[in-house]
Amino acid sequence: MQFYKAYKENTLICTLCQHYCKIKEGKTGICGVNKNVGEKIECLVYGYPSALNIDPIEKKPLYHFLPGSKILSLGTVGCNFHCNFCQNWSLSQERKIDKSRYISPEQMVNLALENGCPSIAYTYNEPTIFYPYARDIALEGQKKGLKNVYVSNGYESTEMIEDMEGIIDGINIDLKSFDSSYYKSLGGSLEKVLENIRHFAKKDIWMEITTLIVPTKNDSDEELHKIASFIAELSLDIPWHISAFHPDYKELELPRTSVETLKRAYEIGKSYGLRYVYIGNANINTPTLCPSCGEVLIERDHFSNTLNHLKGDKCVCGEKIAGVFNA
Ligand code: SF4
Numbered sequence: 001m002q003f004y005k006a007y008k009e010n011t012l013i014c015t016l017c018q019h020y021c022k023i024k025e026g027k028t029g030i031c032g033v034n035k036n037v038g039e040k041i042e043c044l045v046y047g048y049p050s051a052l053n054i055d056p057i058e059k060k061p062l063y064h065f066l067p068g069s070k071i072l073s074l075g076t077v078g079c080n081f082h083c084n085f086c087q088n089w090s091l092s093q094e095r096k097i098d099k100s101r102y103i104s105p106e107q108m109v110n111l112a113l114e115n116g117c118p119s120i121a122y123t124y125n126e127p128t129i130f131y132p133y134a135r136d137i138a139l140e141g142q143k144k145g146l147k148n149v150y151v152s153n154g155y156e157s158t159e160m161i162e163d164m165e166g167i168i169d170g171i172n173i174d175l176k177s178f179d180s181s182y183y184k185s186l187g188g189s190l191e192k193v194l195e196n197i198r199h200f201a202k203k204d205i206w207m208e209i210t211t212l213i214v215p216t217k218n219d220s221d222e223e224l225h226k227i228a229s230f231i232a233e234l235s236l237d238i239p240w241h242i243s244a245f246h247p248d249y250k251e252l253e254l255p256r257t258s259v260e261t262l263k264r265a266y267e268i269g270k271s272y273g274l275r276y277v278y279i280g281n282a283n284i285n286t287p288t289l290c291p292s293c294g295e296v297l298i299e300r301d302h303f304s305n306t307l308n309h310l311k312g313d314k315c316v317c318g319e320k321i322a323g324v325f326n327a
Helices: 105-114 127-143 158-164 180-186 190-201 221-234 259-271
Strands: 004-008 011-014 022-024 034-036 041-043 051-056 070-075 119-122 147-152 170-174 206-213 240-244 277-280 296-301 305-308
Touching (some): 011 034, 105 119, 206 259, 221 259
Antiparallel strands (some): 004 011, 296 305
16 A cells, blocks of 8 residues: 655655645655655654553553453654644654664564454554554454554544554544644644544544643633534544643643543533543543443543443443444
């Protein structure tokens, strides 16, 4: 699969993400890791993960996807956004590729299997920029029965979303704000992210949405109402993760998100009928409750201990819970 196309002499268009960078020979695009090497665009981080861990899947966060399981998680350097508050900035804003260890797709899949992980996550930095690598791992993993998930800023190209169906099983997308100028300051476009989320909602890919609530930036009632309303219009079954901000990278002056703000956002989400609203990154437990009878179905204790009381994908009352519950 080729993710570039000809533009004019010595210039190719990268079709991995919505930037559709026009890249001259010898240059890289905005992400810094996809380079026009002459007749093609090469993904320079292919085979070179800069972060590799085994995480609880709840940490992604994905709460309705194989709850309680471990997931092999990898990321590289580079990103197509430049968020001031990035909590993985040492990876995302780094451009120097550590080539000291090459891990082939086959080796990555073996690592997942050896460590008892039923799935692999492309995460930490933006996986869209290393999709050629992620895709090959995912296809290799599929052969061994592994599932694949993506943790993304939602800036995939239209071509990539079409390609992902049947390869990627689940995705968590950051919906960072509902303000166009805010998105612009991060290096993206709100309209394109919304369009992509609508696009994913029509695909056979399980989707959860996360909003990092940054004090004074995106925590007004008006904005939270807009986000919750947008998700509710797509589906009341999409889990919405409200995540607490802590000062990081260039955003060191702002305070942590208060508990009051997190609870306010939670209530706003519930007021639109969202069945699954969760608070993350804070010392607050929000278990999965049956939307029909209120029974506690999945309990989580800071990712270390997840108790799943579901019977397959159902509550004891017979209500079906949306998500992917079978490996
Ligand atoms: S992945 Fe996106 S940012 Fe990077 S070169 Fe391609 S179009 Fe540009």
